[in-house]
Amino acid sequence: MDATASSTLPRAREVDRGLDKAIPFESILGEGASVHTAEQPDCFHDLGLDQIVEAVVSPWKDYDLGGFFHASLSSEDAIVYRQEVMRDLEQPDIMAALRGFTDRLVGMRQQLPLATKSYNEHERNRWHLGAVQRYGEAITTLRQELTSLLLRSRGLRRWREYIERYSQSSSFTRLMEQAAWLERDLAAITYTVTIEGADVSVRRYADEPDYTAEIEQTFAKFRRGAVKDYLAKLPVTVGLNHIEAQVLDCVARLNPEVFGALSIFRQEHQVFVDPQVERFDREIHFYIGWLDFIAPFKRAGLAFDYPDVSNATKDIEVHSGFDLALGRRLLGEQQSIVCNDFNLHGEERMIVITGPNQGGKTTFARMFGQLHWLACIGCSVPAAQAQLFLFDRMFSHFEREEDIRNLRGKLHDDLVRMHHILAQTTPRSIVVINEIFSSTTLEDALYLGDEVLKRLALLDAITVCVTFLDELASFSPSVVSMVAAIDPVDPTARSFRLERRPADGLAHALAIAEKYHVTGDWLKKRIPP
Structure with missing residues (x-):
């Protein structure tokens, strides 16, 4: 035009x-059309967003869509x-x-x-x-x-x-x-x-006369019902x-x-x-x-919601949310997808997740980041209902293998990466942390983890932290403790659901002891006075 x-x-x-x-x-x-970032954000790999975006854009490679999701x-x-x-x-x-x-x-x-x-x-x-x-x-x-x-x-x-x-x-x-x-x-x-x-x-x-018509007319008197078609079909080629x-x-x-x-x-x-x-x-x-x-997820009965997203309040509430990256794999394997609820209200800013290994803690942390990122690019999110926060930047710190190229040990590398995140975090940022400082002693890990979370609390940043240290789940009123629940019928099995309750570090051990009848009450019954 x-x-x-x-x-x-x-x-x-x-x-x-x-x-x-x-x-x-x-x-x-x-307004976001002018923002097309070829390089994916640092948090994408940790949160599984790289897998999600690749699955979304792969059928449309000619359109170079990835940058719109970044x-x-x-x-x-x-x-x-x-x-x-x-x-x-x-x-x-x-x-x-x-x-x-x-x-x-x-x-x-x-x-x-x-x-x-x-x-x-x-x-x-x-x-x-x-x-x-x-x-x-x-x-x-x-x-x-x-x-x-x-x-x-x-x-x-x-x-x-x-x-x-x-x-x-x-x-x-x-x-x-x-x-x-x-x-x-x-x-x-x-x-x-x-x-x-x-x-x-x-x-x-x-x-000139149409000889095809004349020939057909000449031989029409010999036609007897349906005849075999001997016309050769020439291939249609381009060029x-x-x-x-x-x-x-x-x-x-x-x-x-x-x-x-x-x-x-x-x-x-x-x-x-x-x-x-x-x-x-x-x-x-x-x-x-x-x-x-998302169409296959919806056909499987999973809900997607257009969330309320606001920077006027830091209240967050999600019902029946799930990890899309994991969900895509489970859907392909025809396995069930477990959904979780969570919320932050009032002065609550931080979720600290504890519980047994392989209980869905990391999956929950990824889900938290995915929900916020997808909501803040205007997509529907994997949840039945969601109210989320409009962040300025999102950071993640997940455990990584030691990289010999940077000549730093694992603890040193954790500290450098965490320092970099703290230097850029604002009150409108979201930080997702998964099992940091696990390479050092329990005492040092507790001290360092406490220092990091306190600084994030002072910044008033929304934070999710997966940790093996129960003590970090109660250091401030702004902290919400969530625990990976176990199957009440079989304590050795994981339910992959997270419950909002204090971390005691004993629930899993007590459940197993109850299952095998070695609790104090059971031992008193079994051992004669």
Whole structure:
């Protein structure tokens, strides 16, 4: 679309929360569209977000979507803007219209390379014309389909208004009129091909008889019911062979005006896709990719929620949340997925998780980070209901193998990494810690862990800490203790559920002792006085 036509497009009329706003369409991603970070955040690997994003974007590699998942949004309204679009796309008719639109653009892009790689100029020009026609079909079909759809999101309503104006612009209508004229004139060309031995000649059609019809009429009297079809089906190939190309050159010389106009058309419209259309086609796959990714979870009966996200309060509440990275694997193995609840209210800022190994503690910590990150890029989150915090930055500190390249021991490396996190953490940050300082003595680990958590508490940062040190679960009123529960029937089994209760360090041992009848009460019964 030319610059003049673009600048004269009327602004879209928008109704938002009872207020009329004349806002033009800019991006279906809203304010975060300009933020596309190729490098994934440091916390992604620890929290399993790298696995989630890879699974989402892998079917759409041509669109380079990963960067959109790497950048969290900074305002509540930007998150709501994306949630609105996501909700609209959950409606089958709306999703079908937009999938059809992007599929047609894929067909267009598949033709464009043929318009540059063919050895025959006329063939290149014809492929280009076909690509333009696919593009026009995509625009006009989408305009027609969106007209009758009930769109509630600001983004898609503004996009519908933009498509309406663009499809009626002088640049687009001229492009489509020229393409239709060329298609009509090319279809009207007729010619004859005479083959005599190795000689092939191409001439104008001069009302020569159709010998196929005459032959069929002559032999029709011999037909007796259904007969076997001996027609040879020639393979349909892309591109012309050298004989076909020479025939086409001859046809072009017989019809110089039409093929000359086709050449001029390509030169004038070498770039014909509107930048906003191209941008929308890429960005809409952020939503399509996410909804496709979570569809198997929803079919399995797992809930996804559009959370309330706010930086005005640090109250957090989640019902039936689960780790998406682990859930994807369990779903593939047809195993059940365990969901957990948690909350922080009032002055509570920190969750300290203790309990037996392999009880779901690390999974819970990953889930906490995943929920917040996904919520702050405008996605639905794996939970039945969620109220989450709008953070500025997210940090994670999980145990890592010793790296001989940095010439630091494991404890030294833990301290350096933790110092780096503390130096950047603000009251609006989220920090997820998993089993740090396990390489040192119990006394030193307790001292260092206490110092780290106290500094995070002073910063008022929301923190989740998985630890083997029960003492860290009660150092401040801002701390909430959660314990990995065991199966009440079989204390040696894990329930993978976390309970909000004080850490005592004895629950698991007492349960096993009860199971094998070696508690004090059982021993008194078994040993005679």
